[in-house]
Amino acid sequence: MYITVITLPLIGSLISGFGGRWLGRYGSSILSTTCVGISFVLAILIFYEVGFCGTVCYISLASWIDAEMLSVKWGFLFDSLTAVMLVVVTSISTLVHLYSISYMETDPHSPRFMAYLEIFTFFMLVLVTADNLLQMFLGWEGVGLASYLLINFWFTRLAANQSAIKALVINRIGDFGLSIGIFSIFYLFSSVEYLSIFSLSPLFQNYYFIILGYDINCITLIGSLLFIGAVGKSAQLGLHTWLPDAMEGPTPVSALIHAATMVTAGVFLMIRFSPLIEYSTTILTILTLLGSFTTFFAAMAGAFQNDLKRVIAYSTCSQLGYMIFACGLSCYNVSLFHLTNHAFFKALLFLSAGSVIHALSDEQDMRKMGSLSQFLPITYSVMLIGSLALVGFPFLTGFYSKDFILEISQVSMNSNLNDILGNIACWLGSLSVFFTAFYSFRLIYLTFINSTNSNRIFINSIHESNWIIILPLFVLALGSIFIGYLARDLFIGAGTNFWKTSIFNLPINSIQVEAEFVSINLKWLPFLLSMLGIVIATIINVITKNFHKNIVFYSFFTFLSNKKWYLDLIYNRFIARPFLDFGYSISFKNLDRGFIEIIGPFGLSNLITSWANITKQLQTGQITHYLFFMVFGVCLFLVWINLSYHFLLSVTLYVVLLFFI
Amino acid sequence: MYDQLNYINVSTLLFLISIIGIFLNQRNILVMLMSLEMMFLAVSFNLIFTSILLDDVTGQIFSLLILTVAAAESSIGLAILVVYYRIRSAITVELMTLMSG
Numbered sequence: 001m002y003i004t005v006i007t008l009p010l011i012g013s014l015i016s017g018f019g020g021r022w023l024g025r026y027g028s029s030i031l032s033t034t035c036v037g038i039s040f041v042l043a044i045l046i047f048y049e050v051g052f053c054g055t056v057c058y059i060s061l062a063s064w065i066d067a068e069m070l071s072v073k074w075g076f077l078f079d080s081l082t083a084v085m086l087v088v089v090t091s092i093s094t095l096v097h098l099y100s101i102s103y104m105e106t107d108p109h110s111p112r113f114m115a116y117l118e119i120f121t122f123f124m125l126v127l128v129t130a131d132n133l134l135q136m137f138l139g140w141e142g143v144g145l146a147s148y149l150l151i152n153f154w155f156t157r158l159a160a161n162q163s164a165i166k167a168l169v170i171n172r173i174g175d176f177g178l179s180i181g182i183f184s185i186f187y188l189f190s191s192v193e194y195l196s197i198f199s200l201s202p203l204f205q206n207y208y209f210i211i212l213g214y215d216i217n218c219i220t221l222i223g224s225l226l227f228i229g230a231v232g233k234s235a236q237l238g239l240h241t242w243l244p245d246a247m248e249g250p251t252p253v254s255a256l257i258h259a260a261t262m263v264t265a266g267v268f269l270m271i272r273f274s275p276l277i278e279y280s281t282t283i284l285t286i287l288t289l290l291g292s293f294t295t296f297f298a299a300m301a302g303a304f305q306n307d308l309k310r311v312i313a314y315s316t317c318s319q320l321g322y323m324i325f326a327c328g329l330s331c332y333n334v335s336l337f338h339l340t341n342h343a344f345f346k347a348l349l350f351l352s353a354g355s356v357i358h359a360l361s362d363e364q365d366m367r368k369m370g371s372l373s374q375f376l377p378i379t380y381s382v383m384l385i386g387s388l389a390l391v392g393f394p395f396l397t398g399f400y401s402k403d404f405i406l407e408i409s410q411v412s413m414n415s416n417l418n419d420i421l422g423n424i425a426c427w428l429g430s431l432s433v434f435f436t437a438f439y440s441f442r443l444i445y446l447t448f449i450n451s452t453n454s455n456r457i458f459i460n461s462i463h464e465s466n467w468i469i470i471l472p473l474f475v476l477a478l479g480s481i482f483i484g485y486l487a488r489d490l491f492i493g494a495g496t497n498f499w500k501t502s503i504f505n506l507p508i509n510s511i512q513v514e515a516e517f518v519s520i521n522l523k524w525l526p527f528l529l530s531m532l533g534i535v536i537a538t539i540i541n542v543i544t545k546n547f548h549k550n551i552v553f554y555s556f557f558t559f560l561s562n563k564k565w566y567l568d569l570i571y572n573r574f575i576a577r578p579f580l581d582f583g584y585s586i587s588f589k590n591l592d593r594g595f596i597e598i599i600g601p602f603g604l605s606n607l608i609t610s611w612a613n614i615t616k617q618l619q620t621g622q623i624t625h626y627l628f629f630m631v632f633g634v635c636l637f638l639v640w641i642n643l644s645y646h647f648l649l650s651v652t653l654y655v656v657l658l659f660f661i
Numbered sequence: 662m663y664d665q666l667n668y669i670n671v672s673t674l675l676f677l678i679s680i681i682g683i684f685l686n687q688r689n690i691l692v693m694l695m696s697l698e699m700m701f702l703a704v705s706f707n708l709i710f711t712s713i714l715l716d717d718v719t720g721q722i723f724s725l726l727i728l729t730v731a732a733a734e735s736s737i738g739l740a741i742l743v744v745y746y747r748i749r750s751a752i753t754v755e756l757m758t759l760m761s762g
Contacts, residue, residue: 621761623693623754627683 002057002078005042005086006125008035009093013118020111026101028111032118033097039125040090043083050083051490051498058131065134069190077131077194079502084336084491085128085268088343091479092260093121095472099351100252102468103358107250113153117256120146124261128268133182133192136269140178140233143262144171150257151249163245170242174232174266181225184209188218198275198504205279219276223283226273227290234266234320237294241568243317247309251354254309259316259346264339267323271332275504284328284509285421291325292409292425294318297565299435303442304561308357308366311443312349315390318432319346319402325425326405330509333499334408337491338401341484345389345397348476352383355469356447359462360454366443370452375462378470380448382477387440389480391530392433397484404492404515406430406526411514433526437533445541668710675703690752694738701731 012035016028023031049055061074078086097117104110123146127139145168152164182192188204189197201219208215230236235243246258257263270277270287277283295318302314319342326335357364359376373380389396392403409429412422452459464470490498494516560566597603618629682696705724712720746752 619761621758623690623757624684624687631680631684 001042001045002059002076003061005039005046005090006076006122006129008039008042009118009122009125011035013115013122016111016118017115020115023111025105025110028114029097029101032114033094033101036090036094036097036118036121039121040087040094043086043090046078047083047087050078051080054497054500056080056500056502060131070186070192072132072134072192074135075131075193076129078129080499081268081271081336081502082128084340085264086125088264088340089121089124089128089261092343092347093117093124093256095347095475096252096256096351099255099354099469099472100250102466103252103354104250109153113150113250116146116149116153117252120150120257120262124265127265131194133185133194133197136272137175137178137182140229140265140269141175143257143265144168144175144233147171147246147257147262150253151246153249153253157248160248163242163248167242167246170239171232174229174239177225177228177232178230178269181222181229184218184222184225188222194272201276201279217280217282219280220282223273223277223280224286226269226277227283227287230266230269230324231290232266233269234263234324235294235317236266236290236321236324237297238290240294240298240317241564241571244305244310244313244564247307247313251309251350251357254313255347255350255354258313259350260343263316263320264323264343267320267327267335267339270324270327271336271503274327274330274332277327278330278504278506278509284330287328288325288425289328289421291321291323291328292428293321295321295325295432296428296435297321299432299439300561301564303435303439304558305439306365306367306562308353308364308369308443308447309350311366311439312346312353315349315436315439316342316346318436319390321432322402322405322429325429326408328425329405329408329412329422329511330505331405331408331492331512331515332503332505333496334401334404334492334512336503337484337487338405340487340491341389341397341401341480344476344479344483345386348382348386348473348480349390351469351476352379352386352473355379355465355473356383358465358469360458361461363454363458366446368453369447370450370454371448372452372462373448375459376448376464378464379473382473383448384444385477385480387444389484391437391440391533392526393530394527395485397480397482400484400488401492402433403523403526406433407515407518407523408511410518410522410525411511430525430529434529434533437530438537441534441537442541445537450541665710665714669707672703672706672710675706676700679703687755688753690742690754693754694735694742697738698731698735701727 009032012032016023016032020028046057050057057076057078059076059078061076063071064074065072097114100110100113100117104113107113120143123139123142125139127136127143130136130139148164148168151167152160154160185197186192188207189200191197204218207218209218209221210216232239243258243263247254249257277287298314298317298321302311302318305311305314319338323335323338323342326332326338356369356372356376356379359372359379360369363369385396389398392398406426406429409422409426412426490496492512494513563569619626679696679699682699683693686692686696705727708720708724708727712718712724742752749756
């Protein structure tokens, strides 16, 4: 059962990928959905066994690499953390598979699409179940590859190609950091297995790498390098630019990869390495700061996007920031709780956005939508549920995780902690709540409530999709409503023993209990801020449509935010372009085709030709000149015979002679 | 011993003079040929002196041989010169540049 849950998607993927021609569109769709569905059922059973019954399962299959000190096995570790991730990945994946059957119905390559979706699921499962870093890295790179294939699914579109390459390359920057992290872990611990690393990490708390004369705490260094990997994969500020561009892929892909699963791999890595990063305050601070900045930045950038999917993409980026900064406040279980909840409501949002786009004949621009609530009542209601869950409306899923993260960050303001950086994170997080509510309801208004801006042709043909598309939306909507409430006590309840050893929390860093005793006003704050966001979105969209357009600051801010704060431009102009220029003009033109050519084949042949020309000119045809050279040569020969006792002198003489020529 | 060295010096001097004669002469090919003959002469002298010095007849035999060769060579050379003159009607050395590289 434990291995089957991983191998089923692989088998399904191979069959529907290579045999798609014979299985046909529906055959491959049904096969792959069934495979993932069975693995979802098995994941539920694993969740029951591992999570509730407390039987942590460890399977070691075979040796992978065995060389001197390095011994890597194909090992699978099923603890509570893995079990949760398994359920999240397989459930979202099953629903997305089901959704894709209908959504990709008219696509000529739907077997390929199903195969890619499944191979992605397989790699994600390998990632979460690995018991060593190398196997985790296999899954890590695998989901990167699958994301490339899926974003690039419509490979004839230039934009899809570009954004797929962008996603892969930017992810690779993070992967580079991660691989250096793995190397340094192996250098320090002489092992890449989780169990050895985590049991040894307290011993290395005060151990320093000396790099270029600087003492660097090894735990901090390793944590930072792993975090660089997480930054790439989880689209934190700095390497986040790939995520909004990854919306070029089909919508189910966005739901599966860029909302629920792949981007959570970075957060998963941080949670998994909680026994290591707990021992470095520095790395926790970095996590807190970067996470909160990501939250704030992405929420603001998302607030004025006009593309339906891009708004949700920025929302994902923002929520990932919340997860990372919950990790930074060493509340890993809260982070994972938010990850789980977020997977449900974000998949719901994306899939219902897909439903909207499908109904409007692939129109993604929100400015060309409107009044869809009358045409698509089911989509409207599930999207409203998703949005309310996202903004943390009380008693919906988001409320239980997101508001708790904010309460935790409020605790960092306590006088005994005196954590100034935590304060910053708290304020940024709270402000992001406002922006989250604002963009969620701006989306709702522009898409569903405002009067329509669409063409009559589209309006006439609008219809709700068939039940295969509605069913996943319905299930996810139920999840978005109930998961948070149901899983709250299990995940973050006081003194829950659900996590056992899978998450480690130093007592000195533990602030979860204090978070329960935050003053009532602060507990109301996130709710009030989100209500404020909703109200402002309503004012702007319903009551007055034009007054704000006259405010210079507002329009300037809107413009800047719509352009994603020009970060893409800055990256392109100051990082990507100089690198490309360097590659072309220096490495290629000056070194490869320049310097090396000149001292190599091209320059040497030129030199020989020119020397040949010079020596040719010595033969003037004048007999006296010939005579001169003859006598000169004889004299030189005599001189050489005399000097042969002084080797160096003769060589020098020859060199001088060469220059004469 | 002095005397013998002097003899060798004389022949070497003769050889060098002939080399200088070839070098310094830029125009007249006849002078060149004359210098060449003088070179042969110097070499023959040298061989004769050394054969007397070493009390060995081989050097004299060689000098006889060289005389013969020199005579044959100068005759052939002059013949070539005559042919050349017949074609070009000039024997100036500077103008013989047909074979430039």
